[in-house]
Amino acid sequence: MSHLSDAQLQELQNTLLEEKKDLEHHFSANGEENTALGESLTDSTGDLSTVDNHPGDLGTEVFERERDLAVNDTLNDELDQVNQALGKMEKGTYGVCEVCGQDIPFERLQAIPYTAYCIKDTPEKSLRNDRPVEEQVITPPPTGAGEGRQEYDRRFDDADAWESVEEYGTSNSPAMAAKRDVEDYDDGM
Template identity: 85%
Template sequence: MSHLSSAQLQELKHTLLEEKKELEHHFITNGEEDASHGESLTDSTGDLSTVDNHPADQGTDVFERERDLAVNNTLNDELDQINAALKRMEKGNYGICEVCGQDIPFERLQAIPFTAFCVDDSPEQSLRDDRPVEEQVMTPPPSGAGEGRQEHDRRFDDADAWEAVEDYGTSNSPAMAAKRDVEDYDDGM
């Protein structure tokens, strides 16, 4: 910790404690200390029965419950990282990268006070590369759709449907035409 001054350490410790306090307050206020393991969907929605609910309402409830659980898991992980950073402060190895052992710059610690890694050794936060299993059984889109659409220009598709039908006129009678004294369907356009 030699690269951090006592004032910098105090600032970072204060930030960590404030974030910890906010996260703990979130869990206490929302009664979600153990929400990931606790009540059922019926208990969380407050409904006595799901019989009278439309399936779309049940879908919305499930979606919102899953979202809340995901948010709680993320906040729980952040709280664990904050607690680990405070322990590193107590042990005297805060601000040192766990992979390479180099000092973590103060500016990085200000941005992410609970980090245990320098920028070069930071674990990747990318999206997963695995695809949904459904894609293995899906049929490919018809040719001419998507990127290959320009290759088949002038070929009939849904976008050309209006032009094809327009040649035959409209369903408006001559009496409904915008022009006056129209006697033929084709003249009314």
């Protein structure tokens, strides 16, 4: 016996069917083969070659393609969950947590109609915190590199270059100086 009333079940079923319709429309509007983006990069971009005038253009295309794959993968998982929820409705097991077997509150089902878990038993989704293997072989930057490095190492670098060059005056001749009646290169500034 379900803890949900017939009206609540009908509302949730309508929400799930609407969600399913929207997800299926996404895949049909983008072409069924586009769910896995099976076409080649040259076909999807419409270019004759993947070698373009600028390497950044190809990088942008690859980024966009990877993003589309991730979005399609997420939406495909959501469609599977919606179909599973509709199947549970037919079997009469909808609204029951798969872990503890307790009833999932109606308010939670309104928020996430395809959920299979109560709040307490929802699996955690966390970002991976492992670091790229490349970081194990990269030489660390020198001490004091970055912001405020001149305060610590007092070596000559590009920031000091302008001050050194400025001591020599400009490349203007006395005739081209901004001031009138200049006879020396140092006075022309």
